[in-house]
C-alpha cells in the first residue's frame with residue numbers, strides 16, 4: 001500500500017505574529033492582510049480559530065527578516081481595529097509532515113503530535129491539510145522534532161516494496 | 166503566466182468543535198486526537214493558535230454525522246485535561262481556494278478575505294497552505310461565498326492564453 005506520509009520538512013526562518021482580540025466581524029481579516037500585501041510582505045501561514053465570543057485572535061507567520069516591518073504594519077491596523085495587542089515570537093520553527101490523504105487516515109496527526117510529546121516538545125500552532133500537517137514549535141527543538149517525527153513514521157527505513165516510486 | 170488560483174471548492178458537511186482552555190503543554194494535542202483516532206473518527210481540519218498565556222483552544226472539524234460521537238469523546242478528554250468547555254457548531258461550511266504557490270503571492274489570501282467581506286460574510290476559521298486557503302463560514306452563506314470568491318479571482322472568465330492546460 002502506498003505510504004500516507006512521505007516526508008518530514010522543517011523551516012527555521014519563521015516568525016509568529018498574533019493580533020490579539022480583533023473584532024470578529026466581516027472585513028477584519030481583509031483589512032489586516034491587505035495592509036501586509038500592499039507592502040509586499042510574504043505571509044506563510046494564516047491561522048485563526050474562533051470560540052463563541054465577540055473577539056478572536058489572528059495569527060500569521062513571516063520570515064524573520066520581515067518581522068519588524070510586518071509588526072509595524074499590523075500594529076497600525078490593530079490600533080484602528082481596537083485590538084488589544086500585537087505579539088511576536090521570532091524563535092519558532094515549523095515542522096511538517098507531508099504526504100497524501102493524511103487527514104483521511106485517523107491517527108496520522110495524532111502520531112505526529114505524539115512524537116513531539118514524547119520529546120516534551122510543546123506545540124504552539126497547528127494547521128492541517130490533506131497533504132501537509134504543520135506544527136510551530138520552539139526553534140531550539142526543531143532538529144530533535146524532525147528526528148522524532150521521522151522515526152515515528154518509519155521514514156528512516158528502506159522499504160522498496162512498500163514505498164511508491 | 167500560470168494562474169495562481171485555479172478553483173474554488175466548498176464543503177457543507179462540516180461541523181466545528183472547539184475544546185476551550187486546554188493546558189498549553191506537551192502531550193495535550195496527542196491525547197485529544199489519539200482519543201478520536203482510536204474511535205476511527207475522521208478529523209478534517211485541526212487548527213490551533215497560541216498567544217502568550219497558559220492555556221489555548223484546540224479546534225477541529227468532523228462530518229456532521231460524526232459530531233455527536235466526536236463531542237462525546239473529546240468531552241471525556243476535556244474533563245481529564247481540566248479544559249473549560251467543549252463548543253460545537255454544526256452550521257458551518259468550508260470554502261477554499263485551491264492553486265499553487267498561493268502563499269508566495271502576497272494579496273491572494275487578502276483577495277479571498279475581501280470577497281467574503283464584501284458580502285458581509287464572517288470568517289470563523291482560517292487555515293492556509295501553498296495549495297489551499299480554507300475559511301469556515303456560516304453554512305447559509307456558502308453558495309454566495311463561492312460565487313463571490315469565484316468572481317474575485319475571475320474564475321468565471323475564459324482566458325485560453327492565460328490559463329495553463
Ligand SMILES: C[C@@H](O)[C@H](N)C(=O)O
Nearest residue numbers: 025026027028029288
Ligand atoms: C477575525 C476575522 O477573520 C473576521 N471574522 C473577518 O471575517 O474578517
Ligand SMILES: C[C@@H](O)[C@H](N)C(=O)O
Nearest residue numbers: 123190191192193194
Ligand atoms: C495545546 C497543545 O497543542 C499542546 N501545546 C501540545 O503540545 O500538545
